[in-house]
Amino acid sequence: MSRTTPLCQIGLIGLGVMGKSLGLNLADNGYKVAAFDLDTDKVQGILSQDEIERGNQDARIIGCSSFEDMLSQLEKPYLIILSIPAGKPVDIVCAKLLEHGISQDDIVVDTGNSLWTDTVEREKQYNGKFIFFSCAVSGGEVGARFGPSLMPSGDQAGWARLEPVLEAISAKVDPKSGLPLVNNEPGNPVKEGEPCAAYIGPTGAGHYVKMVHNGIEYADMQLICEAYQSLRTALNLTPKEIAAIFREWNKGPLNSYLIEISAEVLDQDDPITGKPIVDVILDVAGQKGTGLWTAMGSLEIGSPAMAVTASVYARCLSSLKDNRIKASGILKGPAVKTVPESEKQAYIQRVHDALYCSKICAYAQGFELMKTAGEQQGWDLDFAAIAKIWRAGCIIRAVFLQSITDAFNKDKALANLLMDDYFAGQIEKFQENWREAIVDGVRLGVAMPCFTSSLSYYDSYRSETTAANLLQGQRDFFGSHTFERVDEPRGQFYHINWSAERDIVRLK
Known part of the structure; x- marks a missing residue:
């Protein structure tokens, strides 16, 4: 037929x-x-x-x-x-x-x-x-x-x-x-x-890029949650008031789908009790594994993605609800004090700038992770194109991604977003508020794992010399793991006979 x-x-x-x-x-x-x-x-x-x-x-x-x-x-x-x-x-x-x-x-x-x-x-x-x-x-x-x-x-x-x-x-x-x-x-x-x-x-490159996308998504979401928690604790604001702040933020460099929907969630009342819906949602976060895969992948190839890892741990910690309830009656924090009304707007601005700078670092870590993996796998990844396709349709879509596209269009070999003139200038402009917002959180006892890990990443990345020299000395002392010298070419290793004459040995 x-x-x-x-x-x-x-x-x-x-x-x-x-x-x-x-x-x-x-x-x-x-x-x-x-x-x-x-x-x-x-x-x-x-x-x-x-x-x-x-x-x-x-x-x-x-x-x-x-x-x-x-x-x-x-x-x-x-x-x-x-x-x-x-x-x-x-x-x-x-x-x-x-x-x-x-x-x-x-x-x-x-x-x-x-x-x-x-x-x-x-x-x-x-x-x-x-x-x-x-x-x-x-x-x-x-x-x-x-x-x-x-x-x-x-x-x-x-x-x-x-x-x-x-x-x-x-x-x-x-x-x-x-x-x-x-x-x-x-x-x-x-x-x-x-x-x-x-x-x-x-084959595999697309799913790897999506995995990193989801890792960045984890970090972005956690950063927004930390901003919310800081505003609520310090300023005693209602969820609806914070929703209004987020909507204002969504008109500027933080414009994004995640800020938009966060405002929607905070503005929503519970149809059953009439309370803000965020106050009746149990604070135990779920995950489907892609953020964990990103964190594990970054550790496996030695590319620091601290904001992603911190966001995964934050979700893990949220699952310890029963223990946290018990601990809240035992473990004491600082005497909580709200910010005076006269300082309210300045505080909000500090949190805004901290969120922006931390977001830059989270994306910098994600793109550096893709760059490292691409080099190891032989993938010729086009980071400008990747940033372009994230500008719409996806969970981390944001106006911010246009600046990332521009950065990689200017320099396809850019080692890290932090080294782009635009982003370096943005952090220089806003970093004082970033630091102050984190200090505010520490004083108030507000947990900010993603804010603080992002700042630590930035401060470590901009340091010509870190404390890893002492770390290598420790490793050589207890395990003869050797070290390189600043006054010799890279790749030449040395060891000190710590238990004997403490003379130095050049290894072949």
Whole structure:
């Protein structure tokens, strides 16, 4: 029997929140989608939503009952997008697709939060069987629906085929201002502007960059929380008053999605009790692992990402709720004193500047981590392009990223954002308030792990000489670990016979 409807261009497996949103986004941009999920209710869910949104148009999404059914609906060579949990489910689905005859010209795209090393192994495992490609996605449900930030990596031939698809569904920014172009209206996607999708590099590079993105996200969120806590403790402000401050901050260099939504959360009352919702939310923070992966990755390659690590530990500490309740009745802090009314505005400004400077350091650490990893893995990462695709669609989208783009456009070999003239000037301008805000927090007993670790990073990075010389002396004393000398070429090592004549030995 002849087919009466045209074949679909894209197969989509996994119709949870993100998969459903991506499917509707693809449909809005003119792609016909064959959608499959083991949960038939989810298949029906995307079909029902498509029916509502398309009006009198022909069906844009075809629901499928099995892997075989989905493949029968697709044009060849197949282009299949996976929106499923990271880990074992990815390999299970790939095995199913192989069972049903996908071949070396077909592309399977993993859009989940996979660990980058798993992605590298999968590319090797499936090489010659089909093209395994990865595309990290940031932006949550709304981003996936109306334009996410996309970090694709893998086979160049795969990218050539995927590029128009990913650029079409990605977020867009105004090329002059760097601000997002937003239209969250179904069926009317943003077509103009620069797409927030760029080829990152070989297999694994995209998921690595997304991992660091999430690590920066952890730090950014924690920094905002520390600013909130400082304002509330020192000034005895209500959540709504702090929301108003954040909205004011969002008009300047701190303009970002995270500041915007933080204001929304602080302004929201609990529908049940009428209290501020932030006061009835239990202060135990969850995490899905990507911040932890970033912290571990930075330790493994020796690239300091202290703000990220501090933010992960802050979440871990939050989980010790029962112990913290007990400790609060035992451990004493300073006598808490609020700031006089006459000093209120100056205090708010100090916290603003501290948040800004700490944010610069968090991003500097993230980009330095990507640079170090790229050098070790042989990835030629374009940091200006990475900053560009984070300007819209993703959780850390911010006006701040335009300045990062400009910095790497000026100097592609820039070792660290702190050494860019603009950012060095910003820290010089605001660092006194940064330091004072941290002193304020210490005096009031407000925990500021990300603020303080960011300042320590800055002070360490700008130090020509650190205390590591003493540390190397200690290591040589107890473990004969040797040391280099300031008056000899790097790579020549020495040891002192500490237990005997204490003469110095030059090692070959």
